[in-house]
Amino acid sequence: MATTTSMGQQPRGQDSGIDLHAPIDSPQDSQHPAEPAAQEEQPADEHVYDFASDSGFDSGSLVGDETDTLASNILNHRIENGRQYHAYRDGAYWGPNDEPAKEILDFAHHMYLLTLDQKLHLAPIHNPQQILDVGTGTGIWAIDMADQYPSAVVTGTDLSPIQPEWVPPNCHFEIDDVTLDWTFPDDHFDFIHIRELFGCIPDWDFFFQEAYKHTKPGGWVEIVEHSVQPIADDGTMGPDHFYHTWGKTVIEMGDRFGKSFTIWEEAKLRMEKAGFVDIVEVEYKWPMNGWSQDKKMKNIGRWNQLRLHDGIEGFMLRLLTQVGGWSLSRAQVHLAQMRKELKSYRTHAYLPGTVVYGRKPLR
Numbered sequence: 001m002a003t004t005t006s007m008g009q010q011p012r013g014q015d016s017g018i019d020l021h022a023p024i025d026s027p028q029d030s031q032h033p034a035e036p037a038a039q040e041e042q043p044a045d046e047h048v049y050d051f052a053s054d055s056g057f058d059s060g061s062l063v064g065d066e067t068d069t070l071a072s073n074i075l076n077h078r079i080e081n082g083r084q085y086h087a088y089r090d091g092a093y094w095g096p097n098d099e100p101a102k103e104i105l106d107f108a109h110h111m112y113l114l115t116l117d118q119k120l121h122l123a124p125i126h127n128p129q130q131i132l133d134v135g136t137g138t139g140i141w142a143i144d145m146a147d148q149y150p151s152a153v154v155t156g157t158d159l160s161p162i163q164p165e166w167v168p169p170n171c172h173f174e175i176d177d178v179t180l181d182w183t184f185p186d187d188h189f190d191f192i193h194i195r196e197l198f199g200c201i202p203d204w205d206f207f208f209q210e211a212y213k214h215t216k217p218g219g220w221v222e223i224v225e226h227s228v229q230p231i232a233d234d235g236t237m238g239p240d241h242f243y244h245t246w247g248k249t250v251i252e253m254g255d256r257f258g259k260s261f262t263i264w265e266e267a268k269l270r271m272e273k274a275g276f277v278d279i280v281e282v283e284y285k286w287p288m289n290g291w292s293q294d295k296k297m298k299n300i301g302r303w304n305q306l307r308l309h310d311g312i313e314g315f316m317l318r319l320l321t322q323v324g325g326w327s328l329s330r331a332q333v334h335l336a337q338m339r340k341e342l343k344s345y346r347t348h349a350y351l352p353g354t355v356v357y358g359r360k361p362l363r
């Protein structure tokens with residue numbers, strides 16, 4: 001278990017910057033989310049928590065060795081402003097790990113499938129044996145990959161034990177902090193997948209050096225990220241539009257947190273710097289709602305509207321209140337304004353994103 005080797009290490013780069021004093025609660029897990037229903041009007045603050053159900057944590061991979069004492073730490077969580085956050089590396093990640101947050105991650109997975117025409121990756125991998133999904137979240141991509149490549153072993157790592165227990169036999173999860181030295185063997189993975197680790201990594205150059213080191217010669221690394229700053233190409237988003245305030249605020253909070261949100265536009269250069277070759281960057285757009293006349297874009301936009309409407313509380317509450325020092329009521333007003341803007345179809349705004357993949361040279 002990765003936790004056995006990494007608990008004593010310190011993360012590289014800047015630390016979280018969050019000073020959390022609230023008590024950490026005892027273990028309470030809930031069921032893996034059901035398939036999301038597209039309810040466009042449900043306010044995020046009406047989420048109902050289901051703490052009564054059983055753990056979704058793959059206990060077999062953690063309990064039963066010298067990590068017993070770590071296990072309780074890992075299974076703990078912190079409640080903050082009504083949302084549940086991870087306890088291992090307390091404060092390191094901006095997002096909650098409760099049921100509503102898991103549902104939002106699974107919405108995004110659906111949107112990536114729509115965006116990439118149902119492909120799980122764009123890198124030209126063939127007959128992979130070892131696949132790593134860094135910061136796997138609910139593990140939904142790793143599980144799908146294990147089904148698609150039955151001869152591969154798919155490993156998903158995360159700070160939060162929120163992955164389901166029942167997964168394909170060739171898929172497993174580890175609790176690990178990716179900002180520490182990676183404990184996997186060198187030249188090991190045929191494919192390393194990174195998705196939405198924006199705001200999570202204090203030193204992307206170190207991160208890509210580690211990814212490079214642990215990729216097999218000839219193997220591929222793919223990173224999928226998007227901007228947090230909405231833009232429009234047709235003048236429908238004037239200079240005073242709230243979307244500008246929104247984007248600037250997220251960027252500023254990331255900078256204060258010491259983990260930036262701009263990796264989507266830096267990934268290609270950073271991968272080149274780490275030594276990857278044959279790098280390809282594919283751009284995509286996520287409309288803020290269903291304003292587009294294009295059928296595919298309209299569908300993605302409708303999902304994005306739902307994801308943002310229900311998800312922004314989880315995306316921003318900790319950053320605004322703990323990093324920015326905003327009062328809860330100021331933060332809620334900011335979030336409410338964003339939800340209002342998301343309902344306007346006059347503004348043809350979207351979030352640009354990139355899929356970047358590159359190969360480790362054979363020699």
Ligand SMILES: C[S@@+](CC[C@H](N)C(=O)[O-])C[C@H]1O[C@@H](n2cnc3c(N)ncnc32)[C@H](O)[C@@H]1O
Binds near residue numbers: 105139
């Ligand atoms: C926005 S979610 C993306 C999840 C997943 N990659 C996906 O696309 O569905 C970011 C994930 O990264 C994890 N994470 C953040 N910081 C991490 C770290 N230092 N080490 C490992 N995982 C981390 C979080 O717990 C969260 O599950």
